[in-house]
Amino acid sequence: MKEFFQALKDGQLSEKRALTPIHQEYDKPPVKRGEILRYAGYPAAALRAKGQGKDDESALEVPTDEELANRLEEVIKLTDGELTYRISYVCAKIDRDEEGFPILPFEQHSENLKMNLNNCRGVIIVAATIGAGIDRLIRRYERTQAATGLLLQGIGAERVESLVDMFNDEVNKTAADLGLKAHPRYSPGYGDLPITVQPHLLKLVDAEKRLGITLNASYLMSPSKSVTAIIGIE
Numbered sequence: 001m002k003e004f005f006q007a008l009k010d011g012q013l014s015e016k017r018a019l020t021p022i023h024q025e026y027d028k029p030p031v032k033r034g035e036i037l038r039y040a041g042y043p044a045a046a047l048r049a050k051g052q053g054k055d056d057e058s059a060l061e062v063p064t065d066e067e068l069a070n071r072l073e074e075v076i077k078l079t080d081g082e083l084t085y086r087i088s089y090v091c092a093k094i095d096r097d098e099e100g101f102p103i104l105p106f107e108q109h110s111e112n113l114k115m116n117l118n119n120c121r122g123v124i125i126v127a128a129t130i131g132a133g134i135d136r137l138i139r140r141y142e143r144t145q146a147a148t149g150l151l152l153q154g155i156g157a158e159r160v161e162s163l164v165d166m167f168n169d170e171v172n173k174t175a176a177d178l179g180l181k182a183h184p185r186y187s188p189g190y191g192d193l194p195i196t197v198q199p200h201l202l203k204l205v206d207a208e209k210r211l212g213i214t215l216n217a218s219y220l221m222s223p224s225k226s227v228t229a230i231i232g233i234e
Helices: 002-010 033-039 066-078 111-116 133-142 146-177 195-204 207-211
Strands: 022-025 047-049 061-063 086-093 122-129 226-233
Touching: 002 122, 002 146, 033 047, 033 066, 033 146, 061 066, 066 146, 086 146, 086 207, 111 226, 122 146, 122 195, 122 207, 133 146, 146 226, 195 207, 195 226
Parallel strands: none
Antiparallel strands: 022 086, 047 061, 086 122, 122 226
8 A cells, every 4th residue: 555655646656557456354443332322323312421531442432321331242242253354455546537537447427426536646445344243143133132133233333334444544644654645435325426336346356255245136235244435545
């Protein structure tokens, strides 16, 4: 990634895109319990600030109800050893067509993505997943223990988003160290970028082989707790 950013900064990227997928595995990201409950649909009233600290976990939100807090910890423990944290990404130079749309390694005409990638000369295309273990747990519990299934859904959403956040932080830091700027990540299904571009993104990062991600006829990913995104580099 650093070499790509340096070449982008120096204007030495060739017209030919070297779309070689890079695979990375991560340790477990810190758990954001407030985010789990939000993804699970719990109202803001169910959360309170744990403390006022800004540099440690004391500022994280936790459940107000002791029973819910204990239940959440029990469900989090169900996921021990069941999750993996893996991403695959490619770096690509981008140009623009006559209408100003970014020319990516797949066809698209998204006005929202065009705005998101304004002034960018490169992109990182990434796929991330926490694996199929969370899906097995959700199927096991959602019919017989609905509350547990709901919390597992929230855990899965929080875990994969935390994984992408971890990768995004690396991108931001690497870019900033070289005087570049990473734009907010943008995913298919947001705004006017259709999910029909998912096959192209997944193929670029070799997601089926490297991450075990497949698509169904409705363009939904399996494992379900998987994310694709495009990060512009200015």
